Amino acid sequence: MRVSLKDVAAHAGVxxxxxxxxxxxxxxxxxxMRERVQRSIDVLGYRPNLAARHLRKGRTGIIALxxxxxxxxxxxxxxxxxxxxxxxxxxxxxLDHTGGYREQEVLVSxxxxxxxxxxxxxxxxxxxxxxxxxxxxxxxxxxLGERDYDLPYDHIAIDNVAAAxxxxxxxxxxxxxxxxFIGARRGxxxxxxxxxxxxxxxxxxxxxxADDGLVAATDGWGHADxxxxxxxxxxSGRRPDAVFAYNDPMAIGAMRVLFEWGLRVPEDxxxxxxxxxxxxxxxxxxxxxxxxDKEAIGRLAVESVLERLGGNEVSEPHRVWADYRLVERESxxxxxxxxxxxx
Amino acid sequence: MRVSLKDVAAHAGVxxxxxxxxxxxxxxxxxxMRERVQRSIDVLGYRPNLAARHLRKGRTGIIALxxxxxxxxxxxxxxxxxxxxxxxxxxxxxLDHTGGYREQEVLVSxxxxxxxxxxxxxxxxxxxxxxxxxxxxxxxxxxLGERDYDLPYDHIAIDNVAAAxxxxxxxxxxxxxxxxFIGARRGxxxxxxxxxxxxxxxxxxxxxxADDGLVAATDGWGHADxxxxxxxxxxSGRRPDAVFAYNDPMAIGAMRVLFEWGLRVPEDxxxxxxxxxxxxxxxxxxxxxxxxDKEAIGRLAVESVLERLGGNEVSEPHRVWADYRLVERESxxxxxxxxxxxx
DNA sequence: GTAGGTCTTTACAACGTTATACAGGCGCTT
DNA sequence: AAGCGCCTGTATAACGTTGTAAAGACCTAC
Numbered sequence: 001m002r003v004s005l006k007d008v009a010a011h012a013g014v015x016x017x018x019x020x021x022x023x024x025x026x027x028x029x030x031x032x033m034r035e036r037v038q039r040s041i042d043v044l045g046y047r048p049n050l051a052a053r054h055l056r057k058g059r060t061g062i063i064a065l066x067x068x069x070x071x072x073x074x075x076x077x078x079x080x081x082x083x084x085x086x087x088x089x090x091x092x093x094x095l096d097h098t099g100g101y102r103e104q105e106v107l108v109s110x111x112x113x114x115x116x117x118x119x120x121x122x123x124x125x126x127x128x129x130x131x132x133x134x135x136x137x138x139x140x141x142x143x144l145g146e147r148d149y150d151l152p153y154d155h156i157a158i159d160n161v162a163a164a165x166x167x168x169x170x171x172x173x174x175x176x177x178x179x180x181f182i183g184a185r186r187g188x189x190x191x192x193x194x195x196x197x198x199x200x201x202x203x204x205x206x207x208x209x210a211d212d213g214l215v216a217a218t219d220g221w222g223h224a225d226x227x228x229x230x231x232x233x234x235x236s237g238r239r240p241d242a243v244f245a246y247n248d249p250m251a252i253g254a255m256r257v258l259f260e261w262g263l264r265v266p267e268d269x270x271x272x273x274x275x276x277x278x279x280x281x282x283x284x285x286x287x288x289x290x291x292x293d294k295e296a297i298g299r300l301a302v303e304s305v306l307e308r309l310g311g312n313e314v315s316e317p318h319r320v321w322a323d324y325r326l327v328e329r330e331s332x333x334x335x336x337x338x339x340x341x342x343x
Numbered sequence: 344m345r346v347s348l349k350d351v352a353a354h355a356g357v358x359x360x361x362x363x364x365x366x367x368x369x370x371x372x373x374x375x376m377r378e379r380v381q382r383s384i385d386v387l388g389y390r391p392n393l394a395a396r397h398l399r400k401g402r403t404g405i406i407a408l409x410x411x412x413x414x415x416x417x418x419x420x421x422x423x424x425x426x427x428x429x430x431x432x433x434x435x436x437x438l439d440h441t442g443g444y445r446e447q448e449v450l451v452s453x454x455x456x457x458x459x460x461x462x463x464x465x466x467x468x469x470x471x472x473x474x475x476x477x478x479x480x481x482x483x484x485x486x487l488g489e490r491d492y493d494l495p496y497d498h499i500a501i502d503n504v505a506a507a508x509x510x511x512x513x514x515x516x517x518x519x520x521x522x523x524f525i526g527a528r529r530g531x532x533x534x535x536x537x538x539x540x541x542x543x544x545x546x547x548x549x550x551x552x553a554d555d556g557l558v559a560a561t562d563g564w565g566h567a568d569x570x571x572x573x574x575x576x577x578x579s580g581r582r583p584d585a586v587f588a589y590n591d592p593m594a595i596g597a598m599r600v601l602f603e604w605g606l607r608v609p610e611d612x613x614x615x616x617x618x619x620x621x622x623x624x625x626x627x628x629x630x631x632x633x634x635x636d637k638e639a640i641g642r643l644a645v646e647s648v649l650e651r652l653g654g655n656e657v658s659e660p661h662r663v664w665a666d667y668r669l670v671e672r673e674s675x676x677x678x679x680x681x682x683x684x685x686x
Numbered sequence: 687g688t689a690g691g692t693c694t695t696t697a698c699a700a701c702g703t704t705a706t707a708c709a710g711g712c713g714c715t716t
Numbered sequence: 717a718a719g720c721g722c723c724t725g726t727a728t729a730a731c732g733t734t735g736t737a738a739a740g741a742c743c744t745a746c
Contacts, residue, residue, distance in 0.1 A: 005732065017695075021695085028693060048732085049733070055394040060459070071416065073419065080414060092439070097423060115391075223624065253625050256625045282592075283627065347702055347703085360726065360728095361726075371723060394703090396703055
């Protein structure tokens, strides 16, 4: 049988509340009493019942993290960062995945999937502003990934447009003149649109073509989707000399197709990805990629949630920008030049 | 303010328990009464408080999944499978990662990290039998991954020795005569040892060398560790004509080093991995790999936990074997031959 | 020596839910 | 028509914890 405060109190010959005081490090307990109670706690092996504590205090010590999918290593690495950041504050993470489907994202944001949480970190794909407008739930919500709309929720994101522009600028500076974009999402998707926008802005600024024939839309965002998109572009007859992909898995899928078609990377076609996942560091051609500071994103997200929990509910929702940088590797520079950029 | 049973009861003009009966689909409630109460529930937007329910019933609806690391896509994919399987039973998954460190694994197994759970699925790396011997915790524990020792806990695993033998047999049948093993773990690690055993058994049975010079131990099990191990073997002067790696990331890291050394895969050296992660399907050379049925493993693990929760505590701990198969791709067959095996 | 204050401990209620035991009401049997 | 049992709904007591308020112990100062 599980031992409760009552059992400890009986064993130590004190009241329940005194035991509770010891457990919670209440200030006004004499050292003698503290030790006596502690001994009983140790002897009986008492461990607080979190359900009861939660019921009483209204806090669970759990925050939920809802990601589109774990199969994408970017999200897996991000999840790891969140779990560690939460652990630093003695919080535990409940993980959910939405598949990137609007319906699932709405369900999660309304708290229908997990109802024992103090806060929620959500990385939406298809979710619309209106879906959050009438959110009745009162647990703090922090959104991951840039959103264009104005809502009373904290955002943690990198500047997608600027990051995409940096990636494309890198290609342009290398002398590339026809840069394709892979992974404009078929359905709505805020981040994808922003990266397309950055791609278009930078090309236009450089006086280079940014027509629709260079953009390949996809349904998903995995390796296979990138491969399909690349194949479609090549089959259309276009021969871009560079490709900017929505994320690394798609870039790697695209490179695979380039190999199959006998096109060399980077000599014939340079490739840039997004997310800087480990996988990109070890292919036959290592991948140049935009590298968001995942550790910072995870930490900032957790801190934002906990800050909201802290009580000062009036504070304005803030949009926090996390760092990113472009890591140059063989897929744009060739092996020799990228040697010291490898990581 | 949050609405409780009491509020609904007042609104509907009935007792709290009647509302509870409706919520829990208790059999003996007249349709009229059910509808009347349901209307109040809908109007007020009542949602049960899980903490209270947990306190009363002793169940949380949460199971914990503790994995070594999420960065390894195998575990990420496995986590996705567990989350889905749990969702099918209206359970939610709390995710933790241990880094594969014995200390963390012990902490998790003792329930010190998460104390609001009904059951625990743990994928241990360094954990020893003795660590579980005096486990006081009474939440059901299911172990993922084969363990050699006998303990009163369910195991879900594939047959590592047999799977490793199948991988090596494939190489031998292709005419390879010197097969290296990458990823024998420096510290203790049950699965690694079993795969080394399978490697050794199969080679010995074929009358081929299985000496220590062909085995490279590592501390971790990521891409970089595989690359380091491969480099060490090559620098030692050995020129195996095949490599069997502990897992896919290590195999991919090893292939990267082979490219750097100008060795062709599979012509000069064939490579086989383990886990069949998506990443291996899309490299310049796609990777032959042992493919465990992750979906089945996740499902069986969840079902085992829930079965223990079901009450029949006396039932013997069972060791469940999940399926696996060897998926042949370019890293052992070359591009043409593997074309239809690609997936 | 006692009043007044501070420090320590206690009793009790409450958090929201479900289990138990019981009270009516109804229909069926005899 | 009375008795019996079943069906439906109700009051009440838990589950284990913490906050509140108050009681008790102890000390200082006059």
